[in-house]
Amino acid sequence: xxxxxxxxxxxxxxxxxxxxxxxxxxxxxxxxxxxxxxxxxxxxxxxxxxxxxxxxxxxxxxxxxxxxxxxxxxxxxxxxxxxxxxxxxxxxxxxxxxxxxxxxxxxxxxxxxxxxxxxxxxxxxxxxxxxxxxxxxxxxxxxxxxxxxxxxxxxxxxxxxxxxxxxxxxxxxxxxxxxxxxxxxxxxxxxx
Amino acid sequence: xxxxxxxxxxxxxxxxxxxxxxxxxxxxxxxxxxxxxxxxxxxxxxxxxxxxxxxxxxxxxxxxxxxxxxxxxxxxxxxxxxxxxxxxxxxxxxxxxxxxxxxxxxxxxxxxxxxxxxxxxxxxxxxxxxxxxxxxxxxxxxxxxxxxxxxxxxxxxxxxxxxxxxxxxxxxxxxxxxxxxxxxxxxxxxxxxxxxxxxxxxxxxxxxxxxxxxxxxxxxxxxxxxxxxxxxxxxxxxxxxxxxxxxxxxxxxxxxxxxxxxxxxxxxxxxxxxxxxxxx
Numbered sequence: 001x002x003x004x005x006x007x008x009x010x011x012x013x014x015x016x017x018x019x020x021x022x023x024x025x026x027x028x029x030x031x032x033x034x035x036x037x038x039x040x041x042x043x044x045x046x047x048x049x050x051x052x053x054x055x056x057x058x059x060x061x062x063x064x065x066x067x068x069x070x071x072x073x074x075x076x077x078x079x080x081x082x083x084x085x086x087x088x089x090x091x092x093x094x095x096x097x098x099x100x101x102x103x104x105x106x107x108x109x110x111x112x113x114x115x116x117x118x119x120x121x122x123x124x125x126x127x128x129x130x131x132x133x134x135x136x137x138x139x140x141x142x143x144x145x146x147x148x149x150x151x152x153x154x155x156x157x158x159x160x161x162x163x164x165x166x167x168x169x170x171x172x173x174x175x176x177x178x179x180x181x182x183x184x185x186x187x188x189x190x191x192x
Numbered sequence: 193x194x195x196x197x198x199x200x201x202x203x204x205x206x207x208x209x210x211x212x213x214x215x216x217x218x219x220x221x222x223x224x225x226x227x228x229x230x231x232x233x234x235x236x237x238x239x240x241x242x243x244x245x246x247x248x249x250x251x252x253x254x255x256x257x258x259x260x261x262x263x264x265x266x267x268x269x270x271x272x273x274x275x276x277x278x279x280x281x282x283x284x285x286x287x288x289x290x291x292x293x294x295x296x297x298x299x300x301x302x303x304x305x306x307x308x309x310x311x312x313x314x315x316x317x318x319x320x321x322x323x324x325x326x327x328x329x330x331x332x333x334x335x336x337x338x339x340x341x342x343x344x345x346x347x348x349x350x351x352x353x354x355x356x357x358x359x360x361x362x363x364x365x366x367x368x369x370x371x372x373x374x375x376x377x378x379x380x381x382x383x384x385x386x387x388x389x390x391x392x393x394x395x396x397x398x399x400x401x402x403x404x405x406x407x408x409x410x411x412x413x414x415x416x417x418x419x420x421x422x423x424x425x426x427x428x429x430x431x432x433x434x435x436x437x438x439x440x441x442x443x444x445x446x447x448x449x450x451x452x453x454x455x456x457x458x459x460x461x462x463x464x465x466x467x468x469x470x471x472x
Contacts, residue, residue, distance in 0.1 A: 051310070079260060079261075079302075080260050080300070081257045081298060081299050082295075082299065082300065083298060084255065084256065084298040087256075090257060090299075091256050091257035091258070091300075093259055093260050095261065095340065096373045096374075097373075098373055118340075118372065118375065119371070119372040119374075119432065120372055120373070138431060138433075140240065140244070140431070141340075141375045142338075142375040143243050143246075144256070144257060144260035144261075145247050145250045145254065145256035145257065145258060148256060161312055163301050163313045164260075164300050164301055164302065165313070178433070188433060189372060189432060
């Protein structure tokens, strides 16, 4: 038990082989990513969950302009807790990705390049990830307090009326990720 | 002799419990996480378990929610029959307490007023379960239940002649189906007996049982151990990425049932099983 108390104050294992990525991700960077690889992400990402996805896809289907530019961007499936006084953001871990499955292929077609969440994705999403050469990442699930330490800035980007489900632009620094579905359509989860 | 308890005191107690549950991971849950960390042999699973343990430490010291899904707050009240609640409505006091605790603790507004129309989320109402007991005290528990795992919970009405193997298979299949989505390693609450609705409540209440000791060893204790062993052979592991830690504990609650039936409910909890209790 004691081993947790002393070392690694800023948590997570820092290993020599760790790879850093910066958004927006380039085509070649995405194509080099392989399932199981653990990487650290810096730059801007957008949060969006169920209701925001529904609205974005409705706009795309009507041919209307989106409130945020998604080309080359990463969406983080996250609805943060309220921001405590004196902090950048509250607890902010990933939510279940599969609830967004029905909207994801449309967003990928519109230029989205990456998704970040928890859990597996359906076959259609995997196909679309392969088709549009995108990537799906996991991050530590149920670890929102820990992950909040990797967020430098938070800004409301759209849909304030959705509360925690609004779209926020986050600036992250060395946010820990695991590649779960790569641009070749390989998944870290065994398909049944 | 009736003992008077002010609604205001209940409100403040609930507010305090809401924050403690969300900021401080239960000691018994931390304990099973540590022992899982020590026993896990899969390197990535071990790293994830370490992140989970680190997260609990950071949440406690910085007063941050253990998980951003601060759940649908459930409030369990065991009220002694000698208690008289004075100075306002009990239900209002509970919801005001949850609202106050969640707002002041910067937790998350996760409750939509209308399940179909949805709308902007708020902190309340809580789901409240009241039981009348002997005595002149109130035992209050707040259990914030995240929905990643609540979504994977199930109930099945078995025939009274169902074999233990069928029942075990059902419970294990619910865990399999929860998979990576529900934030493994899990704590699995099982309710057996009573009616369909009550079996579900028993499954939820099983999650409130202390994980570190068993008061009476029965045939259900044996079943709990067998289920835990079988579940940890599924190789789902932390975050569903493999390893021998798929569940941290299985707890069973039972109740007498009807000659024609055998309800079995399974309530899945993510690794962040949060609850806090206080006796007033």
